[in-house]
Amino acid sequence: MTSENSQLHVVFGRSAAGTLQQALEVAGREGIVVAPYDDFSFGPIDRDDANARAQWVENELGYSDWQKIFEDSLPVLSASMEASKPPIAWISPDSAHSAAGFLWWLSHMADKECQILDVPRLSLLDPESMTEYLDKAEPLSAGRRARSLGLWLQLQAENAPLRILGDAGLMSAPLEHFDAALLEHATPEWQKMARIVAGVLGDFF
Template identity: 30%
Template sequence: MLQLCFGDSVKGSLTCAPHMGNTIGGATAVVLSSAKPLETPLQKAAFAVYRTLAAPFYKHRAQKEQARRCAEAVPVDYEPNDVLALLGGLNEGPVAGDLMSDARKAFVRTWLCFSPHGDAPASEADLEHYWQACQADLQALLTRAAAGEPVRIWCDFTPGSRCGLHAAAALLEEAPCEITVVEAPELETNGSVTRRAALGERGPYEMGALLKYERPLPAAERHALAARWRTLQAENAPLRAVVDGQLCSVPADFYDTAILSKAPAGSFLTARLIGKVLAECNLGIGDQLIYRRIECLVKAGKLTQVTQGSGPYENILRLP
């Protein structure tokens, strides 16, 4: 049975999920750092003692937590090579015509080759490798579905995932195969924080438990989703968003009000504003889209750049 998802993070978790019952060991990294340079011998000695005592404690705690999660993981019923990913990020950029069009590839280049902190971005060779992997997954999906192999679609209620579900329904509209959908809950609460339950934020050990949400995708719903996707392709808007439960074309500035509402008083780091929007607005969008809108807000004079950092996310901004 094919496992279709949208985005590399979800694909990675789904691919690892079949191994959760057999996990031996694992990798755990513990980083201890000081906010200020260690200048005196006493400071250096104290930090060395702290590092020696704290690192094993935190490492052991992390390993224990990982072991618990793996032990509690619900087994999945597929193999890693059954997992395929449709091209992600369809909520932003051009979607007219072929899913793997040149225009779509040019847009993918803008986010794949973006360097938020001034480090080395992905190269053109990295883009080609990624693009070819997406094409291979798409071809495998079409070939195996045409042969009648059942397809299970993993999705959530974020705009990118809803776009993926609609696009997949269009691709498989006439395929002679059964289709089911695993929809993660729209919102989940952890303590006092309620957020969109994005599949990309879940670990491999969480995937099996989501199978209880699996449901059939009837032919009528498949056709309705496909028809809606063709309408969105024809509109070819800059963005697509979920509005009142419906996937809609929206203008490029759709999220600007929410972004400005989270701008702190005084000067602030771009990364801080992005973090506040991600944590508090429940928009279901990624950091790069937020940053691109911040760029537009700066150009429009609705935000002012105070200083330029070593990378885009390190710029200092303020309200005008």
């Protein structure tokens, strides 16, 4: 049974969270791994409004019941605030999903101490590789906290449809941002949509 004093790990991606749980088992360590279900790299973020996000996702992406996705993310916040030790946030700096999720999470942490780990391509690591990072977390500095919260406030004010990674980090983008890239991978012959999307994703690695 996991002790209530076990280290809490917050991961911004469900796949990476599952791998981290396996990594803890490989390393023989206790720990609690949590991850928000929502992806704050898209949709409205100007306020914590499950209905607004759900309506946007249904209108723009065609998915229903996103309100539950948002609400299922909230226990991560309560678990983080109640943790007996400073929680460790695992951040993938090359993932807009991870970067935006971290900013959303941090904006709810008030002054609670936390630790951070910047791990490139986090979602691609296997459990053995992930164990190498277990002792590398560092306290979140006051400077980075202030910069991160300032960026989140800016992104909230802009409230763009998308948040992407640019040269200067996370930034707002229009909904049409990826259209040109998608068209580059489209051909006159019929293809599955997933194949076109995979081709675009491959360009980022």
